[in-house]
Amino acid sequence: MVATQVGAIAMRSIARTVRQPASFIPPLVFPTMLLAVNSGGLASATGLEGFPTDSFLAFALAVPFIQGALFSTMNAGTDLARDIQTGFLSRLSLTPLRGSALLAGTLGGVVVLGQVQTAFYVLVGLAAGVDFHAGLLGIAVLFAFASIVSLGFGALGSFMALRTGSGEAIQGLFPLLFVFLFISSMNMPRDLIEIDWFRAAATANPVSYLLECVRSLIITGWDGEALALGFGVAGALAVVAVGLAAVALKERLART
Amino acid sequence: MAHPNSIEAQQLVRVFKKGLRAVDGIDLHVEPGEVYGFLGPNGAGKSTTVLMLTTLLPPTSGTARVGGYDVVHEGPKVRAAIGAALQEAALDPLLTGRDHLRLQTMLQGVPRHERRSRADELLDRVGLAEAADRKVKGYSGGMKRRLDLALALVHRPSILFLDEPTTGLDPQSRKALWAEVARLAHEDGVTVFLTTQYLEEADVLADRVGIIDHGRIVAEGTPAALKAEIGRPTVEAEPADPADRERIAGALDVFGERVSRSPRSVSVRLRDGASGLADVVRALDAASLPVENLTLHAPSLDDVFLAKTGRSLEGAAEEDETEA
Numbered sequence: 048m049v050a051t052q053v054g055a056i057a058m059r060s061i062a063r064t065v066r067q068p069a070s071f072i073p074p075l076v077f078p079t080m081l082l083a084v085n086s087g088g089l090a091s092a093t094g095l096e097g098f099p100t101d102s103f104l105a106f107a108l109a110v111p112f113i114q115g116a117l118f119s120t121m122n123a124g125t126d127l128a129r130d131i132q133t134g135f136l137s138r139l140s141l142t143p144l145r146g147s148a149l150l151a152g153t154l155g156g157v158v159v160l161g162q163v164q165t166a167f168y169v170l171v172g173l174a175a176g177v178d179f180h181a182g183l184l185g186i187a188v189l190f191a192f193a194s195i196v197s198l199g200f201g202a203l204g205s206f207m208a209l210r211t212g213s214g215e216a217i218q219g220l221f222p223l224l225f226v227f228l229f230i231s232s233m234n235m236p237r238d239l240i241e242i243d244w245f246r247a248a249a250t251a252n253p254v255s256y257l258l259e260c261v262r263s264l265i266i267t268g269w270d271g272e273a274l275a276l277g278f279g280v281a282g283a284l285a286v287v288a289v290g291l292a293a294v295a296l297k298e299r300l301a302r303t
Numbered sequence: 304m305a306h307p308n309s310i311e312a313q314q315l316v317r318v319f320k321k322g323l324r325a326v327d328g329i330d331l332h333v334e335p336g337e338v339y340g341f342l343g344p345n346g347a348g349k350s351t352t353v354l355m356l357t358t359l360l361p362p363t364s365g366t367a368r369v370g371g372y373d374v375v376h377e378g379p380k381v382r383a384a385i386g387a388a389l390q391e392a393a394l395d396p397l398l399t400g401r402d403h404l405r406l407q408t409m410l411q412g413v414p415r416h417e418r419r420s421r422a423d424e425l426l427d428r429v430g431l432a433e434a435a436d437r438k439v440k441g442y443s444g445g446m447k448r449r450l451d452l453a454l455a456l457v458h459r460p461s462i463l464f465l466d467e468p469t470t471g472l473d474p475q476s477r478k479a480l481w482a483e484v485a486r487l488a489h490e491d492g493v494t495v496f497l498t499t500q501y502l503e504e505a506d507v508l509a510d511r512v513g514i515i516d517h518g519r520i521v522a523e524g525t526p527a528a529l530k531a532e533i534g535r536p537t538v539e540a541e542p543a544d545p546a547d548r549e550r551i552a553g554a555l556d557v558f559g560e561r562v563s564r565s566p567r568s569v570s571v572r573l574r575d576g577a578s579g580l581a582d583v584v585r586a587l588d589a590a591s592l593p594v595e596n597l598t599l600h601a602p603s604l605d606d607v608f609l610a611k612t613g614r615s616l617e618g619a620a621e622e623d624e625t626e627a
Binding site: 048051052054055058059062063066067130133134135137138139140141142143144302303 | 398
């Protein structure tokens with residue numbers, strides 16, 4: 048019964064996204080455009096001593112994976128906020144749907160879309176001639192990592208939606224998340240950032256470790272420390288965000 | 304022991320933040336298979352009552368049993384027994400009618416092999432078979448309401464809550480929905496709890512009516528009994544010259560008690576019934592008071608509302624909107 052409920056909610060989540068091109072095309076197109084611009088404009092950075100690769104494209108390819116996950120936050124959050132605003136959540140509340148199944152289904156849909164985004168960026172990288180140093184197994188690990196990151200950011204968006212019940216509040220979160228992305232090792236390895244406060248901020252910023260995990264699989268191969276930090280941060284984010292979302296859902300589903 | 308199809312409430316109260324008593328101690332007893340019309344203006348407490356009876360809002364105090372189960376302590380059992388179409392047809396504009404029914408059958412635990420046939424049966428019953436594969440964002444208000452009703456019936460509930468199901472619908476859609484609700488009650492034996500602000504709807508559909516105002520039930524009974532309680536018709540005179548209004552009121556006061564129906568006219572509930580109309584005409588003529596319209600109103604549920612609250616239902620709705 049619970050599996051059926053999770054499947055039903057996940058199918059709806061996917062159907063909604065597929066039927067709104069505006070919700071799945073930007074997460075594919077905008078990060079790809081930014082990748083193209085940055086890899087052209089910042090290519091000379093590879094000449095810096097200690098830069099880990101001679102292909103800025105390979106270095107920057109990690110960014111779209113994380114940007115795509117940020118878009119997942121928006122999609123999961125705004126969809127749930129709309130359900131609250133329109134009363135659709137009340138309709139669901141009148142069925143035997145378990146709160147855990149609602150959350151799992153919603154996030155399941157987000158994870159599936161995260162996988163589609165990951166496949167797209169991997170194909171973009173391969174088409175552009177990027178050599179994935181960790182090989183096929185590394186790409187498989189990349190998909191697993193993307194699942195956890197999508198789950199974490201999707202749960203964060205769901206938590207915000209459940210707390211505020213407002214799609215506008217979710218939209219307001221978006222620039223904040225992008226600030227986290229920009230104040231990270233997005234465009235430069237941390238040890239090559241010369242401005243002290245920026246390097247300190249990037250080091251304190253968990254997004255840096257998400258980027259470096261993806262990046263390690265692309266340009267280094269198997270880097271245990273980067274993988275441990277990346278999976279650790281992503282896992283912690285997922286656990287905390289799912290926990291918060293579960294509590295918020297319980298409060299929101301005030302049925303007796 | 305409450306009957307499995309019945310609805311009972313004792314001293315049900317809901318107080319919101321800032322002390323607003325939306326529902327102020329109501330008692331209800333709805334018999335199995337009965338259509339109960341809950342009539343009142345906007346803000347009277349109808350929807351809050353429905354939310355409590357459907358387990359979506361805990362009461363502040365009082366008790367209620369729906370389908371034999373306590374709404375506070377046996378929420379899942381109550382929800383399994385009921386179907387509900389709440390005030391706004393909460394549908395996903397990106398899903399089709401069939402998608403909605405597929406989702407609902409899955410969530411309600413309809414066995415896999417029955418899902419498709421149940422969805423087809425309900426789509427057919429509410430007249431949406433042809434539009435089943437269209438996205439809901441292209442549906443009219445009436446189609447959305449009919450889909451909403453179909454979704455509420457997926458798991459064959461024995462009790463159905465309909466919160467203002469025809470608000471905003473055109474007369475044709477309204478009558479189609481009434482026919483389906485009547486069929487459910489009379490052929491399938493479903494108990495229907497229907498809130499409405501339309502007098503005609505309560506009059507046509509309901510076996511019994513409860514009139515709610517400011518969170519309290521002010522009258523309850525069959526529409527016929529409630530109207531018989533009021534008994535006497537009302538005569539309404541609209542002056543040809545608005546300046547004559549007070550003089551007309553003075554002339555009519557001798558025929559019965561004044562009631563407030565419209566600010567432009569004068570209404571009096573005739574002490575001697577319809578037979579007093581001829582005397583009214585003679586009195587106006589003798590006083591040389593020309594009228595634009597003279598109307599004899601048979602007792603209606605609005606008269607019942609007027610008698611119990613001192614306001615007409617339409618006026619009360621406007622008043623409450625102004626207060627809000």
